[in-house]
Amino acid sequence: MSHYDFVVIGAGVIGTSVAHHLAALGAERVLVVDQGTIGAGTTSQSSGLLRTHYSVRQNVELARSSWWAFNNFADYLEDAEASCGLVKCGYMICSPEGDKLDPLAAALRAQQDMGIEVELLDRKEAEARMPIAAFDDAALIGFEPEAGFADAYLVATSFARSARRRGVKIAEGVRVTGLIREGRRVVGVETTAGTHGCGTLISTQNIWTPELAQWIGVPLPVKPERHTVLALECEAAPYTFAMPAFKDLGSPGMLYFRSYGGSQMLVSEGIVGETLNAPETEQGDISLDYVAEVGAQVAGRFPAYDTAGLASSWTGVYDVTPDWNPVLGSVADVEGLTVGFGFSGHGFKLSPGIGKLLAQHALGLPTDVSLEPYALDRFASGALLTGKYGLGAVS
């Protein structure tokens, strides 16, 4: 039986980030195992949006440090060839009169208080940045220039490359089938490729976290939720890379948008999706009625998209917790275990920051941001992290 100081389950964008940060912080014997291949699970389905706009303060903090990493990716990984595919187009968010207005004003103020550059735009200024949209109903429009979108798969493979360069072993196509315990302590993992002892186990199993819950006998509140993404083509009003990613709090689906290159727009709903019975990332069915319904919402904001074509459509899966925020840190009285799950649609944006926090926690170092608000026992104590926009991936 081989022994590792740290074993990470999952080589998605979070697991590979943990591996990179463990090695960068000096950990020596690190193994990452993934049942498939690097970044091929939920990571590959990410829409890749990057912003610091959150109504939950801790998330703003994490998003800010993560943005710095994305914006200086090659330096961050000490690898001149590393790229995260960043398109720094900024992020615009708007709300009409109504129940979203106060939360938006408060969240924008909180960002400014934290020293994040946020501009309030009038309708003319918003139209100048996004000439293909109509802002007739907008009561408040915020714009953060330090935002945009990037490529989650590139980020996962870059973290993995950095980790390997620093001596981490990444084993693909290996499933963990159970844990080895000594009393309350996790001391190893059983896998389809043999048994490994470990000092600390880090689970970044995303929608497969319920497997961990079974192994340790502690319920972990996370469900797989499928969301649909559409790429719409409109040659009359191309959504260019120069136009910001955009959040429409006024639309029924709280839609988010970004350029998808060429004359295509990527659009998806930011509300509760379809809960799946079992964790799987396979493509789900997308009805034409759904396309028409979302299309009508899009056309309400982007008039020319009234006649848009459907270029492609796909589904992705979130690991959703009851308050749409992650659980980070220890679980109950289990020793030698660090978990990160329930990213609820913001895993990619926060991946550099969260990878570092989980690595620090596993190493027994002080964490950059307190993990206390993200503790599992918040679901028992009721100190939930629910965002001011309600359930959904804005948080």
Added chain:
Amino acid sequence: MSIRILVPVKRVVDPNVRVRVSATGAIDTTGLKMSLNPFDECALEKALQLRESGVASHVTVLTCGLPAHQDVLRTALAMGADDAVLIDTGPATPALDSFAIARLVAAHMKDADYGLVLCGKQAIDGDVGGVAAMLAALLGWPQALNAGALDVMDGGWRVSCGEDAGIANWQIDGPAVISADLRLAEPRRVTLPSIVKAKQKPLVTHEAAALGVALAAQSRVVALSDPPGRAPGIQVTSVDALLQTLAGQRVFEAVGACS
């Protein structure tokens, strides 16, 4: 000439979905993304182009299956087909084979005046590719399979059918069954207004029983299994070694380059 074109289509698991065989040896497609068979999309696109150029006056799409399979007919209507027919095959649906489908389509055609059948060369799920040839035989019509190009010429059809070994050009007069490969036409995108408009287009359902076709399958599935896993690759050190290795594995013979 201004004819009616029939485009028989199939609803299949989306090409981007990885289909798995379950522990019980079955393939379960519940909840998976379903699509119009890509070869049928090419056939439909060509039919629409023929209508737009005045060669055809009307394009009908047809599928055999369950009421839930209407979704691919809606997609076809949104692409531009004029009307759609569902032949409801009820509980017999899972066991339908190419010959049953061909007979159902032929039975439907008895009461309608089609001048051309354009369909995909095969469905990407079963990969049998039997319907077009069987339908042509049942109708007594000429057939051209795996068409990569189709033009109107001398009052008939000039069809280029090809595969790796070469291309055959056929001149066909009168009604015919032509099956499309992916080169025949690049399918257009559905647009948001066309999705809405498609809801107003006629979609009729016929019970398979009313067509007088016995649906008992003449073929049966013996077993389903995942494809064998790929063996790991090897590294060679020179171009010569590469050619030697490929020759040793008889790769060139397989593509007909050395025969």
